[in-house]
Amino acid sequence: MWSDVDEVALRAEAMEWLAAWTNDGLDAISYEDLDDFRFRGDKFPLRDRQLGIRKPAGMSSAFSITTTYRAPGQERPYDDRLGSDGLMRYKWDGDNPEKYTNRGLRAAMEQKRPLIWFWGVAQGIYKPIYPVYIVAEEREHQQFVVATDGLQNIESTGRDVDEVTKRYVLQETRRRLHQPVFRGLVMQAYGTRCSICMLRHSALLDAAHIVPDADPAGVAAVRNGLALCKIHHAAYDVGIIGISPGYKIGVREDVLNEVDGPMLEFGLKGLHGNKLSVLPSVRKERPDQSLLERQYRRFENDSVSRRLRADFLHPTDSPG
Ligand SMILES: [Zn+2]
Incomplete structure (x- = not known):
């Protein structure tokens, strides 16, 4: 079993490592590179190879979530994932609320743990968004409510919020999640080059x-x-x-x-x-x-x- 101290340290180290690898979030990271992360000398995969929710054995709560890349034309229900309150939604793993992955996300919500959200921007390439927090669960829709950094204390999720709050939440979700993912998709599509002059300095x-x-x-x-x-x-x-x-x-x-x-x-x-x-x-x-x-x-x-x-x-x- 992981101690509380180790769990907190692991999350912090993984996020620091990602920041270093991705040029402070500017660049995406490949599946192969994700495999290189180590915690106290041991390899620790940052995302689950098969599942959307990574719930490591022995840990009390989930560690990361993944949204798989879909090529243009393939179903990609982005907007279905955005709630009317401006916060994002993440579907349960399957429809059993007691599956260990779903329990792991629920535990992350109860313990207010920071998670990493891997967004596929090409086959095997991810834009990591972190930290994100699970702030509520909507059982009737079999999904969790996800807040980006700074929004984890917004209350009354899932219900109608006032216009000012909603605009703020939307703006923050856009800045911290939608724009970085859009950047990741565009850079992948253009091979990280200026379409006009071919410059290829990502920064x-x-x-x-x-x-x-x-x-x-x-x-x-x-x-x-x-x-x-x-x-x-x-x-x-x-x-x-x-x-x-x-x-x-x-x-x-x-x-x-x-x-x-x-x-x-x-x-x-x-x-x-x-x-x-x-x-x-x-x-x-x-x-x-x-x-x-x-x-x-x-x-x-x-x-x-x-x-x-x-x-x-x-x-x-x-x-x-
Ligand atoms: Zn240019």
Whole structure:
């Protein structure tokens, strides 16, 4: 049997180890790498090879939970897992409430133990989210209520909460769970490279949304995402760069007419007319053309209205 002290130490060490391996949560981790964790010299698997819930023998409560990767098109009920209170739900293992795995999660709830949630972002690749806490059980739906860090003391889960609390809970769940998982999915799909310039420094890359807030309540789909470096992400968001539904890059007219140093010349102006350099190999993960079109129309309108404004303010600069 594990002592209380050991259980607490194990959880803390496992989370520190994950932080070191994943660049403080920026990167995902493979199943093989997960196998390397050791506690006091002995191998300790962080997730169960077969089951969603890891309840180690001799431990009083569950240690981790896993959500398996589903390729796009396969059933992936993300939104079913988000409760109306903004907290996530995790299904029982099977339908027997007394199965040892379900009892283990219940014990983690009673003992308020921090757990690790492994989210599959590709075959055998996981984004670990931690710590998370089981804060309630909904037996009628055969599921547990999971809170990310900071939300473990939110009360009245499962019931109607006031609007302010709900908005806060949603925002936190989004920041600590949905966005990291979205990042993991997008980075896997793009091989951790900027789609525009191919830069591959994970610390300089973002998972950008094509249309902001297209899916405020859940993990956005990869086809509403693009892996972009920091500068191209910002340039896309403010409309300096546009991406056509045919994946062609456009640079805003007034910027094309500017003269400046190498970042402007090569990093922005030089891209005009190019196609995206990196696209997911899986067709269903590629940027959605109707979403791109929606943003591209705004980019073009903005370009035109800037030209009209410039012509109006400085009529002599205009060639026509
Ligand atoms: Zn880039």
